[in-house]
Amino acid sequence: MSAAGWLELAHDDPFGVHNLPYCAFGQERLRGTGVRIGDRILNLAAAEERGLVDAGGAFLGQGTLNRFMSAGRPAWARVRERLTELLSAGRHRDAVEPLLLPIAQVRLGLPFEVADYVDFYSSQEHATNLGRLFRPGGEPLLPNWKHLPVGYHGRAGTVVVSGTYIPRPHGQRKAPDEAAPTFGPSQRLDIEAEVGFVVGAPSDGPVAVDDFRAHVFGAVLVNDWSARDLQAWEYQPLGPFLGKSFRTSISPWVVPLDALDAARAAGPAQEPEVLPYLRAAEHHGYDIDLEVRWNGTVVSRPPFAGLYWTPAQQLAHMTVNGAWARTGDLYASGTVSGPDPDQTGSFIERTWNGARPVRLDDGTTRAFLLDGDTVTITGTAPGPDGVRVGFGEVTGTITKPE
Numbered sequence: 001m002s003a004a005g006w007l008e009l010a011h012d013d014p015f016g017v018h019n020l021p022y023c024a025f026g027q028e029r030l031r032g033t034g035v036r037i038g039d040r041i042l043n044l045a046a047a048e049e050r051g052l053v054d055a056g057g058a059f060l061g062q063g064t065l066n067r068f069m070s071a072g073r074p075a076w077a078r079v080r081e082r083l084t085e086l087l088s089a090g091r092h093r094d095a096v097e098p099l100l101l102p103i104a105q106v107r108l109g110l111p112f113e114v115a116d117y118v119d120f121y122s123s124q125e126h127a128t129n130l131g132r133l134f135r136p137g138g139e140p141l142l143p144n145w146k147h148l149p150v151g152y153h154g155r156a157g158t159v160v161v162s163g164t165y166i167p168r169p170h171g172q173r174k175a176p177d178e179a180a181p182t183f184g185p186s187q188r189l190d191i192e193a194e195v196g197f198v199v200g201a202p203s204d205g206p207v208a209v210d211d212f213r214a215h216v217f218g219a220v221l222v223n224d225w226s227a228r229d230l231q232a233w234e235y236q237p238l239g240p241f242l243g244k245s246f247r248t249s250i251s252p253w254v255v256p257l258d259a260l261d262a263a264r265a266a267g268p269a270q271e272p273e274v275l276p277y278l279r280a281a282e283h284h285g286y287d288i289d290l291e292v293r294w295n296g297t298v299v300s301r302p303p304f305a306g307l308y309w310t311p312a313q314q315l316a317h318m319t320v321n322g323a324w325a326r327t328g329d330l331y332a333s334g335t336v337s338g339p340d341p342d343q344t345g346s347f348i349e350r351t352w353n354g355a356r357p358v359r360l361d362d363g364t365t366r367a368f369l370l371d372g373d374t375v376t377i378t379g380t381a382p383g384p385d386g387v388r389v390g391f392g393e394v395t396g397t398i399t400k401p402e
């Protein structure tokens with residue numbers, strides 16, 4: 001048997017047995033959860049019903065991953081080991097092959113029900129750029145920024161799966177030189193390329209920074225669509241509100257944390273030293289390469305590895321006040337921006353507030369999003385033996401206001 005097993009996938013398929021991201025799918029007669037292998041999905045309810053996998057019934061009758069995610073790390077590890085065996089060892093082929101569905105034949109849904117949604121602000125380059133753009137003349141990084149992972153609570157109910165259309169939001173906006181606000185469709189619609197982490201095992205209080213792996217199930221790609229004109233007028237003093245809550249898109253695949261072991265990368269040096277509750281025994285982030293396409297043209301390649309605050313620190317901070325974490329809690333990294341202009345995770349940075357429009361392959365130029373524009377964010381990370389781990393994509397197209 002080759003390393004790629006009976007499925008005969010290419011050795012470097014980013015969706016080989018080293019990855020195994022989970023999803024939820026639904027169509028008229030067929031609704032359930034699955035795990036991706038190559039360009040197919042193993043129907044997990046069918047696999048559990050036939051006794052091929054034992055997740056304590058967590059896959060049966062479920063159109064969402066929440067129940068399985070709540071089962072905790074020992075169950076995730078056991079199921080992952082079993083799935084690896086089923087999808088590698090030739091003796092399982094006859095039982096498993098009939099349960100594989102081509103991805104093209106299913107409608108991928110939101111993989112989990114989002115409990116709470118939190119968005120951080122953890123890229124120093126992004127925070128510095130936005131500080132300059134939103135608060136010119138002031139110190140771009142506020143005094144708290146290097147002491148705690150700044151974040152805000154978003155709107156869980158408007159998190160949508162990749163492929164969902166994004167209607168241009170309406171709202172109030174007021175440019176500094178205007179006397180009074182006006183109401184209408186956003187004229188400065190933007191994206192934010194991020195990585196989100198989802199809580200599987202709940203907590204009844206603070207999650208210590210070293211307990212990250214016991215609670216976090218996996219990671220998704222996030223596009224935190226942002227209406228900059230609405231945001232600039234409304235955000236002080238309480239932070240982002242309607243400028244970001246109209247929709248947030250996530251990828252349909254939840255990449256298990258276990259698939260990202262080879263992508264662990266030393267976290268950044270943190271100076272000044274952080275308070276004890278943010279100090280991890282093993283201070284690490286993840287080396288995930290993002291790519292942002294605007295109507296097909298690659299406009300940016302944001303590097304997640306450079307983020308100042310790690311996902312473990314974010315979760316510890318989010319709960320340190322005594323708040324518990326629930327299954328389905330989604331917390332996003334914040335916009336991922338590197339130091340170079342073509343590494344920025346938002347268009348307000350990429351075009352410097354519209355001053356430097358980008359040219360797309362079709363010869364047109366853009367500052368902010370037009371109706372009909374499509375943005376697709378993809379991501380990959382290092383896996384075992386030089387093979388990449390695929391995150392797939394999160395994509396969305398802007399439609400005229402509803």
Ligand SMILES: O=C(O)/C=C/C(=O)CC(=O)CC(=O)O
Pocket residue numbers: 119120121122123126127130131134192224226235240244333334335
């Ligand atoms: O600097 C500000 O006032 C606001 C910045 C953001 O757009 C907030 C946000 O969504 C955080 C992020 O994605 O990094």
Ligand SMILES: [Ca+2]
Pocket residue numbers: 119120192194224334335
């Ligand atoms: Ca954001």
Ligand SMILES: [Mg+2]
Pocket residue numbers: 154223224225226244245246247248249
């Ligand atoms: Mg959003």
